[in-house]
Amino acid sequence: MEPTLADFVHTDFMKNPTDKKIAEKVLAAERITAEDALYLYTTAELGFLAMLANHIKHNKNGKNVYFIQNIHLEPTNVCVCNCRFCSYAKKKGTEGAWELSLDEIAEKIHQIDACVNEIHITGGTHPSATVSSYVDMVKTIRAINPHIHIKAFSAAELHYVFTKEDIPYQEGFRLLIAAGLGSIPGGGAEIFDETLRRKICPDKTSSVEWLRVHEASHQSGIFSNATMLYGHIETYEHRIDHMNRLRNLQDNTSGFNAFIPLKFKRQNNPMSNIKEGTLLEDLRNYAVARVFLDNFPHIKSYWPMLGKEAAQLSLSFGVDDIDGTINDSTKIYSMAGAEDTAPHMNVYEIKKLITAAGQNPVERYSDYSAVIVSA
Numbered sequence: 001m002e003p004t005l006a007d008f009v010h011t012d013f014m015k016n017p018t019d020k021k022i023a024e025k026v027l028a029a030e031r032i033t034a035e036d037a038l039y040l041y042t043t044a045e046l047g048f049l050a051m052l053a054n055h056i057k058h059n060k061n062g063k064n065v066y067f068i069q070n071i072h073l074e075p076t077n078v079c080v081c082n083c084r085f086c087s088y089a090k091k092k093g094t095e096g097a098w099e100l101s102l103d104e105i106a107e108k109i110h111q112i113d114a115c116v117n118e119i120h121i122t123g124g125t126h127p128s129a130t131v132s133s134y135v136d137m138v139k140t141i142r143a144i145n146p147h148i149h150i151k152a153f154s155a156a157e158l159h160y161v162f163t164k165e166d167i168p169y170q171e172g173f174r175l176l177i178a179a180g181l182g183s184i185p186g187g188g189a190e191i192f193d194e195t196l197r198r199k200i201c202p203d204k205t206s207s208v209e210w211l212r213v214h215e216a217s218h219q220s221g222i223f224s225n226a227t228m229l230y231g232h233i234e235t236y237e238h239r240i241d242h243m244n245r246l247r248n249l250q251d252n253t254s255g256f257n258a259f260i261p262l263k264f265k266r267q268n269n270p271m272s273n274i275k276e277g278t279l280l281e282d283l284r285n286y287a288v289a290r291v292f293l294d295n296f297p298h299i300k301s302y303w304p305m306l307g308k309e310a311a312q313l314s315l316s317f318g319v320d321d322i323d324g325t326i327n328d329s330t331k332i333y334s335m336a337g338a339e340d341t342a343p344h345m346n347v348y349e350i351k352k353l354i355t356a357a358g359q360n361p362v363e364r365y366s367d368y369s370a371v372i373v374s375a
């Protein structure tokens with residue numbers, strides 16, 4: 001049997017009083033403070049962090065690590081925003097810009113394998129986007145594939161179309177859900193601190209607006225995810241502030257499924273002068289997130305961005321979800337320098353990756369219920 005956190009807490013191995021205080025909180029399922037989180041980021045040993053994070057991961061999800069058969073759809077990279085970390089967005093009519101018509105989207109949907117359960121729509125905030133263009137997109141997909149879960153449009157895109165047309169968030173969600181929207185992804189959160197937002201994504205939805213859109217989605221009866229872009233100009237305090245705002249909203253709505261830290265990749269964007277963080281830093285970040293976000297059911301490491309080996313390692317630091325099969329359908333990270341330029345893993349490869357880390361692979365639907373494969 002592997003030694004557990006409870007085995008260690010009352011032994012001489014745990015001499016440091018701050019380690020002991022935090023370990024006792026975690027064992028008692030008590031919430032850690034921002035100060036505790038700062039200590040975990042700056043001072044705690046990596047092995048201790050892993051033990052804390054795994055204790056929580058194990059209590060929530062046992063040895064289960066979830067994955068999904070999914071596909072990304074990126075209808076456009078034309079975007080009204082000028083985010084300095086982005087390697088993907090283009091202005092309309094410039095070289096490298098793309099815009100898919102509804103017919104082109106329909107063609108892509110016809111090609112999706114029957115085993116794919118979720119379509120994740122992500123992309124730029126197109127200047128001509130409207131609530132009805134989003135409704136039409138969702139309806140087009142729904143008409144071809146009545147069962148697939150549609151996870152679509154970041155809070156940044158939704159805020160843009162709702163406010164442009166003066167449609168209250170809840171009414172906007174009512175129209176989109178009636179068309180077939182199933183949930184919203186976690187994009188656009190970046191880092192919530194407004195001073196940093198002005199520097200890295202000056203014309204994007206504010207943090208308050210991002211949180212309000214997600215709150216409205218939860219009140220409208222759909223769930224969502226939350227991301228955090230880290231490893232650029234932010235400090236640990238900024239990360240903790242970001243997670244604290246998410247934790248507070250989750251206390252009120254319980255509508256978030258997964259927290260997804262996104263490591264800044266620097267190729268082909270105006271922030272290329274910033275050195276990318278190390279793998280150890282990524283692992284610490286997953287573990288602190290798992291401990292701090294006690295009310296989030298899942299912590300996801302997004303393998304197309306992190307790489308397969310690093311995603312596998314993250315499973316020892318509190319992560320219980322590695323997203324999906326993807327089938328080479330996303331460009332956001334390859335354009336920013338992710339090593340996998342055509343990300344795809346089949347179910348066999350994903351299961352092998354999870355099993356080799358000593359965990360139990362569970363194929364899931366978007367709501368985290370397990371896919372039962374009949375013999």
Ligand code: V47
Nearest residue numbers: 085086185186187188225229262263264265302336
């Ligand atoms: O908001 C853009 C990030 C996000 C870079 O909900 C970058 O399951 C790193 O939201 N380096 C969009 N990150 C993607 C997204 C997402 C991804 C995976 C799963 C889910 C989910 C949502 O991508 C943006 C931004 O934070 N991003 N450029 C970059 N250079």
